Amino acid sequence: MKLYEAESPNALRVWVFMAEKGIEIPRVPVDLFKGGNLAEDYVAKNPMGRVPVLELDDGSYLSESVAICRYLEGLQPEPNLFGHDALEMAQIEMWNRRAEINFFGNVAMAFRNLTGIFKDRETCVPEWGKVAAEEARSKLGVFEARLGESAYLAGDRFTIADITLAVAIRFAERVQGMGNFDVELARPHIERWLGAVTTRPSFVDR
Amino acid sequence: MKLYEAESPNALRVWVFMAEKGIEIPRVPVDLFKGGNLAEDYVAKNPMGRVPVLELDDGSYLSESVAICRYLEGLQPEPNLFGHDALEMAQIEMWNRRAEINFFGNVAMAFRNLTGIFKDRETCVPEWGKVAAEEARSKLGVFEARLGESAYLAGDRFTIADITLAVAIRFAERVQGMGNFDVELARPHIERWLGAVTTRPSFVDR
Structure with missing residues (x-):
């Protein structure tokens, strides 16, 4: 997996979530101020042009911070951060x-x-x-x-x-x-x- | 359970979700135009003053349409609407x-x-x-x-x-x-x- 990210509050949500889980994923910086999130190759990963984006090992992409976190919760359930029942x-x-x-x-x-x-x-x-x-x-x-x-x-x-x-x-x-x-x-x-x-x-x- | 609701798009999301599941819950109308959602007794149920609100059998309350739907998915998993894995x-x-x-x-x-x-x-x-x-x-x-x-x-x-x-x-x-x-x-x-x-x-x- 790979995480496309920037110095943004939403990327921070995912970083903190991963740190709580002890998950480490290689990171690829996206330069928001130079419009890197609006470039054609980035919009192909996330048509909404937002960070972060998680690239999966099969080459598909997940975006929306909470969706990424929910996926990681499924991969590594403990410590539980989304609830037990x-x-x-x-x-x-x-x-x-x-x-x-x-x-x-x-x-x-x-x-x-x-x-x-x-x-x-x-x-x-x-x-x-x-x-x-x-x-x-x-x-x-x-x-x-x-x-x-x-x-x-x-x-x-x-x-x-x-x-x-x-x-x-x-x-x-x-x-x-x-x-x-x-x-x-x-x-x-x-x-x-x-x-x-x-x-x-x-x-x-x- | 009881659902406090109004003719609003968010209430409609929950209605359709419940209909897909075949769940029926008594409904209590809230008059948005008369500010029923901002009245003290309603804000005690949902401090954000929004509809819908689900009252549980223990007298506690859930709000946010998707949170209500996720709870109902847990109570009645089929047909699955939030994903299997x-x-x-x-x-x-x-x-x-x-x-x-x-x-x-x-x-x-x-x-x-x-x-x-x-x-x-x-x-x-x-x-x-x-x-x-x-x-x-x-x-x-x-x-x-x-x-x-x-x-x-x-x-x-x-x-x-x-x-x-x-x-x-x-x-x-x-x-x-x-x-x-x-x-x-x-x-x-x-x-x-x-x-x-x-x-x-x-x-x-x-």
Whole structure:
């Protein structure tokens, strides 16, 4: 297998997931700023032009970070990060999706529209960036409340949902202040949980 | 169990999924236009204020359509709609997410921002609605190409990925023309596939 990747939050999700599993796969860098993800040979691997992409040994390709992680979970089930039974799998999926849709997605839209980082290839609407940042700030309150009553996002143990939210918060920390982006990251329960998550060996030095 | 729902595309995804499985669950309507999904007792069920929500027999709640469907797949594995092995599960998840993120999500943002249907509770940015509609129109080409070479979205059989894309296209059909929304739905391979999907008993009369 081979992983096509870049310094992006979605690639980080897969790196951390693999580190938790102890999986090592050769990596091929893709230069997003030079449009490497939009080149013909890359779009043949992933028609959506996003990183990361996993090349399988039969020459086929998988994309979408969570789909890649789910495949790796199947190859190497322990430590379990997606849930053991139907209910736990659903609870983890619910929190993973909430973290993706209600926080991560809004942070990404806010960042791109407020800073215009990819304005060479997409239309930026700063007014929408402000709406997305406010939505991210508002919904972060749901995660703060959850982490006030639960050790980890989906329950009492670390799962892929924690990887998604922690990566999204790390991303928000990096872009905080750029283009007036501010989602008020400093919240006590999130800080306690983020300390526990990002001091795991899988996160350190990434 | 009990399903809190409304006339929404996400509720339709769960209805079709349950119909495929032959699962029947009592339904509780939520009035989105009167803000029933934002009322205190509803937000206690789903802090994100979205439909649908599944109430379990122990009084706990699951939300996020795909998490609900994954739970139901666990309760009743056949007919299988999420995949049998690690690779098929990952391929289905990849296509389901592409349909959600690259098409459905953009259609929903275009609709809300172009029509201002929920402007009593959210800031609408028509310029962003145009960007989202163009992105949906552009990415629909990826699905058209895929369905030119594959009977169904994730391969040679019907899966949850087909439910997601078909529901999103049905939604786009309904809002086509509203607020100048136009994503050029008429494409030959999509029409062939959509005919096969929406004449299934699970889709008819919904």
